[in-house]
Amino acid sequence: MVMHAEDIGRAVGLRGQLGELCYSSGLLQSVQRVRSWWHRDLRILAYHRVLPLPDPATYEFDLELISTPPDQFREQMLLLRQRFHPMRLGDVAAAIEAGRPLPRDAVVVTFDDGYDDNYHVVFPILRELGIPATFFVSTGHIDSGRPYAYDWLVHMILLTGASQLQLPELGMDVPLPPDRAGRRAIAGNVLFRMKELGALAQAALIERLENEWAMPSDSAPPDCRPMTWDQLREIHAAGFEIGSHGVHHWMLAKLPQAELEAEVCQSRDALERELGPAPLLMSYPVGSGRAFDQRVIDTTRDAGYALACSYISGTNAQPASNPYALYRLAVERNMGKGWFAAMLTMPHLMSYPTPNHVNVQDGSPACSH
Numbered sequence: 001m002v003m004h005a006e007d008i009g010r011a012v013g014l015r016g017q018l019g020e021l022c023y024s025s026g027l028l029q030s031v032q033r034v035r036s037w038w039h040r041d042l043r044i045l046a047y048h049r050v051l052p053l054p055d056p057a058t059y060e061f062d063l064e065l066i067s068t069p070p071d072q073f074r075e076q077m078l079l080l081r082q083r084f085h086p087m088r089l090g091d092v093a094a095a096i097e098a099g100r101p102l103p104r105d106a107v108v109v110t111f112d113d114g115y116d117d118n119y120h121v122v123f124p125i126l127r128e129l130g131i132p133a134t135f136f137v138s139t140g141h142i143d144s145g146r147p148y149a150y151d152w153l154v155h156m157i158l159l160t161g162a163s164q165l166q167l168p169e170l171g172m173d174v175p176l177p178p179d180r181a182g183r184r185a186i187a188g189n190v191l192f193r194m195k196e197l198g199a200l201a202q203a204a205l206i207e208r209l210e211n212e213w214a215m216p217s218d219s220a221p222p223d224c225r226p227m228t229w230d231q232l233r234e235i236h237a238a239g240f241e242i243g244s245h246g247v248h249h250w251m252l253a254k255l256p257q258a259e260l261e262a263e264v265c266q267s268r269d270a271l272e273r274e275l276g277p278a279p280l281l282m283s284y285p286v287g288s289g290r291a292f293d294q295r296v297i298d299t300t301r302d303a304g305y306a307l308a309c310s311y312i313s314g315t316n317a318q319p320a321s322n323p324y325a326l327y328r329l330a331v332e333r334n335m336g337k338g339w340f341a342a343m344l345t346m347p348h349l350m351s352y353p354t355p356n357h358v359n360v361q362d363g364s365p366a367c368s369h
C-alpha cells in the first residue's frame with residue numbers, strides 16, 4: 001500500500017487526537033502495566049534536533065530535523081524517568097551478548113547526526129534528570145564543522161536566487177516559486193527522490209548545486225552547526241555514549257564496498273582516537289530499508305560494532321534477533337505530550353506513520369535523514 005501525503009496527514013491527525021484522548025483518560029498507566037506483563041520489548045527513541053519551533057516562513061533549514069522543542073523534550077524525559085526504565089545502549093549490547101533479558105519497560109534515548117543543539121539544549125536536560133542517551137555523530141562533519149549535506153541542500157533550495165531547479169540526475173526541471181512553503185515542498189521531494197541514487201552521486205549533485213549557485217557549505221551560518229570534539233568529549237566524560245553515524249552521512253548500502261568499509265572503519269577510528277575505547281555503536285545514516293542491507297550489516301559487525309540502529313519504526317521484542325538492525329521510534333515535532341505518552345505505551349498502534357513505513361511490506365522501512 002502506498003500512502004499519499006493527505007493520508008499521512010490524516011493518520012498523523014488521528015494518532016495525535018487518539019493519543020491525547022488516551023492520555024487525558026488516565027488509562028495509559030494501567031495499559032502499560034498490563035502490556036509489560038505479556039510484552040517485554042525494547043523501545044529505542046530516535047531524535048535529531050531539539051530546538052524551539054521556528055517560524056517556517058523564515059527558518060532557513062530542514063524543519064523535519066526538529067524532533068521537539070526543549071520544554072516538551074524535558075517533559076518527555078520526565079515521563080521516561082517516572083514510568084520507564086531508561087538504559088544505556090552499551091548495557092543493552094552487554095545484555096544481548098550475555099543472553100540476559102532486559103528489564104521491563106526498557107527505553108533507550110538516541111540522537112542522530114550530531115547537531116550542536118544536542119550539546120547546548122539536550123545535554124543539560126539529560127544530565128539534570130539523569131537519563132542516559134547515545135549521540136550518533138557523522139565524524140567527518142565533527143572534524144570539518146560543515147553542515148550536514150541534506151540539510152544544506154534544503155537551505156540552498158530555500159534561499160537560492162536561481163529561478164529554476166534543474167536536476168537531470170532525477171529527471172527534474174522545475175521553476176522555484178518565490179514562497180518558502182513551495183520551495184520546502186520541492187526540497188522534500190528532491191530529498192526523497194535523490195535517495196534512490198548512489199551515495200557518491202548524491203554527494204556530487206549537492207556539490208554541483210553549491211558551485212552553480214555559489215553557496216559553498218563552508219559559508220554556513222551557525223544554526224546548522226555540528227558539535228565539536230571538545231563538546232563531545234564533555235558529553236562523553238559525563239557518562240553519555242557517542243556512536244558512529246558514518247563519516248560523511250552517506251547511505252551505506254549505496255556505496256561500493258571500499259567506501260562502505262571506509263565509512264564504517266574510519267568513523268570507528270575517529271571515535272576511538274578522540275574519545276578513547278568504548279562499546280562500538282552504529283546508527284546507519286538515513287536508516288531506512290534503502291540505506292542498509294546484509295552487506296552493510298556484515299561490514300558493521302566485522303568492524304567490531306556491538307550493535308546498530310536502523311530508522312525503521314518499531315520496537316524490539318527480541319533485540320538479540322536483530323542486533324544490527326534495531327527498530328526505533330521516531331519522535332516528531334508535531335507529537336504532543338499525549339501522543340508521545342501513548343506511543344511509548346502502545347508503540348504498535350501509535351508510532352509515527354511515514355511514507356516508507358507503510359510502503360514497504362518486507363521490513364517496513366521508516367523515513368528519514
Ligand SMILES: [Zn+2]
Pocket residue numbers: 112113245249285286369
Ligand atoms: Zn542522520
